[in-house]
Amino acid sequence: MKTIAEFSIQFHQYLNEEGQIVQALPAFANDHAHLIRLYTSMQRTRLLDAKAVIMQRTGKMGTYPSSLGQEAVATGLGDAMKPEDVFCPYYRDQGAMLERGVTLTEILSYWGGDERGADFQVPREDFPVSVPIATQCLHACGVAYAFKYRKQPRVAVTSLGEGGTSEGAFYEAINLAGMWNLPVVFVINNNQWAISVPRNIQTHAQTIAQKAIAGGIEGVQVDGNDVIAVREIVGRAVEKARSGNGPTVVEAVTYRLSDHTTADDAKRYWNEEVVKTAFAKEPLIRLRRYLTEQGAWNDEKEKQLIDQLSQELDQAIKDYANKASQPAENIMDFTFKELPEALLHQREILLGENHG
Numbered sequence: 001m002k003t004i005a006e007f008s009i010q011f012h013q014y015l016n017e018e019g020q021i022v023q024a025l026p027a028f029a030n031d032h033a034h035l036i037r038l039y040t041s042m043q044r045t046r047l048l049d050a051k052a053v054i055m056q057r058t059g060k061m062g063t064y065p066s067s068l069g070q071e072a073v074a075t076g077l078g079d080a081m082k083p084e085d086v087f088c089p090y091y092r093d094q095g096a097m098l099e100r101g102v103t104l105t106e107i108l109s110y111w112g113g114d115e116r117g118a119d120f121q122v123p124r125e126d127f128p129v130s131v132p133i134a135t136q137c138l139h140a141c142g143v144a145y146a147f148k149y150r151k152q153p154r155v156a157v158t159s160l161g162e163g164g165t166s167e168g169a170f171y172e173a174i175n176l177a178g179m180w181n182l183p184v185v186f187v188i189n190n191n192q193w194a195i196s197v198p199r200n201i202q203t204h205a206q207t208i209a210q211k212a213i214a215g216g217i218e219g220v221q222v223d224g225n226d227v228i229a230v231r232e233i234v235g236r237a238v239e240k241a242r243s244g245n246g247p248t249v250v251e252a253v254t255y256r257l258s259d260h261t262t263a264d265d266a267k268r269y270w271n272e273e274v275v276k277t278a279f280a281k282e283p284l285i286r287l288r289r290y291l292t293e294q295g296a297w298n299d300e301k302e303k304q305l306i307d308q309l310s311q312e313l314d315q316a317i318k319d320y321a322n323k324a325s326q327p328a329e330n331i332m333d334f335t336f337k338e339l340p341e342a343l344l345h346q347r348e349i350l351l352g353e354n355h356g
């Protein structure tokens with residue numbers, strides 16, 4: 001007997017939960033202004049999430065998926081992409097979408113039930129949010145295939161939860177990506193939960209990253225609460241893909257510190273002690289600690305930032321509230337080129353009711 005193949009999964013962390021550097025920082029992270037931008041983006045996402053949940057509770061918003069505790073994943077991946085790349089997001093990616101240029105008002109509109117919020121002005125070629133889990137992985141492969149076919153140095157990035165990696169669409173996507181050496185990066189937000197299903201009964205795999213091996217592609221794990229690690233490792237994967245060296249699966253290990261969505265009550269199934277421990281490891285505290293120790297941050301700057309972001313958010317909420325409502329028939333008009341008979345009839349009833 002002989003060993004014919006061996007695989008290993010690397011774990012990357014730069015900033016530990018105490019805000020201490022555990023290995024030499026990548027070049028971008030020596031620039032405090034860049035780190036402050038990342039911190040600002042994570043705070044913006046956190047404030048948006050908190051406000052959106054309150055709005056849902058008071059009837060001003062539809063079902064909303066908070067990304068509390070996972071801000072470093074979306075912010076880091078959004079920052080690692082170039083404007084000309086294409087992002088195929090899932091429903092917990094508001095931080096990455098904001099980084100890409102989608103506005104707060106557009107995000108609020110989408111979750112408020114207005115499809116026009118998915119037709120964001122910037123970036124025009126990014127995909128709308130995918131609610132069916134893992135389907136976006138195949139869309140990203142299609143986009144990446146188009147880039148390869150047109151010989152464009154562009155990269156498709158998609159993201160999904162660890163639960164989504166149990167879906168067939170994920171395995172089909174990594175198989176295609178490997179087989180065709182596509183310029184695509186899969187970022188897994190491993191927040192330990194798929195609604196009420198914990199990671200340990202979701203899969204027997206030791207890591208999620210190792211699922212990449214089955215597709216013949218690289219899999220790597222990062223501390224998903226360390227925005228420096230996410231930015232650096234997703235950035236490396238994106239540039240590797242851009243230079244023709246193929247796809248990567250990046251597993252970002254984090255923790256979901258909120259309900260799955262506003263339609264869930266996590267207190268029914270999670271363990272308070274575990275959540276308390278996870279709170280101490282969340283991504284904003286450690287970056288703030290690091291920046292403070294570096295003399296680049298203080299309470300006054302924190303207060304100014306929160307004030308500025310709150311004003312920005314209040315304005316976005318006003319714009320969202322004042323937006324003229326969309327025509328009722330919008331719910332019928334964008335799925336079929338020609339409506340089937342039965343739906344045509346329903347559309348008439350809808351219009352009749354609406355105008356009557």
Ligand SMILES: Cc1ncc(C[n+]2csc(CCOP(=O)(O)OP(=O)(O)O)c2C)c(N)n1
Nearest residue numbers: 092131132133161162163164191193194195
């Ligand atoms: C194809 C499909 N099946 C089932 C669902 C219902 N559903 C919504 S979220 C979810 C769990 C997803 O968990 P995970 O992929 O870990 O992502 P997270 O929500 O934790 O970020 C399920 C099963 C869905 N949206 N799409």
